[in-house]
């Protein structure tokens with residue numbers, strides 16, 4: 001019987017190893033499938049602007065066609081727009097891989113967050129297309145330890161989204177609430193909002209809500225913006241999420257710790 005017990009044990013072990021190997025194999029295949037899906041998403045995002053640029057250049061170069069001034073300008077504007085888009089994509093991809101590789105090191109300085117917000121709004125002025133931006137900033141605000149460039153990028157991304165996904169002219173509210181250990185920044189719009197089941201997924205890289213295009217039609221995103229925002233905020237020891245704005249719309253909220261006890265590493 002001890003012979004039998006040994007054989008049995010061996011067989012059970014073999015089966016266990018086979019099962020483990022199968023699980024590893026499936027995991028690898030899943031990673032491969034995911035990588036392929038990501039790659040084809042990026043390829044698509046590169047190809048679309050490229051083919052617009054190619055068409056515009058080919059048209060401009062046609063010798064036997066005399067384009068009127070407006071059309072000619074239109075071609076050039078579309079080349080500019082699509083090149084910007086490609087540049088954006090490359091920058092986003094680099095940011096994303098830096099975040100994933102853990103190579104993001106915020107260079108923190110003490111800075112008044114309300115000033116940063118006003119800087120961003122000034123810089124974005126022309127892109128707000130006449131939208132009203134209401135700011136609700138407390139009078140007494142402690143400076144926050146932050147990487148200026150990174151938080152600037154988060155605010156810019158969130159504002160760009162609020163412009164891109166809500167009807168022209170609809171207002172945006174920005175507010176800061178100061179608590180004991182953190183500040184909460186809210187960027188709320190009056191757009192279609194985000195369905196409850198998608199409020200986490202939109203922070204995944206390349207995730208875009210299906211069937212919703214921008215009102216301008218031109219400014220197509222890459223699905224990386226919010227994933228980058230989350231990476232940048234988490235590098236500061238903060239959190240970011242979206243909730244429904246009472247009365248309709250999306251309310252993106254992020255926190256930044258007010259002291260080292262809030263999650264930032266002590267040097």
Ligand code: ADP
Nearest residue numbers: 161162165202208209221222223224225226250
């Ligand atoms: P992108 O804007 O490049 O698609 P993001 O990561 O910035 O990528 O956003 C992911 C998705 O979340 C968008 O495709 C959009 O569907 C949705 N979204 C983002 N911001 C808003 C908003 N303010 N209102 C409604 N939907 C939004």
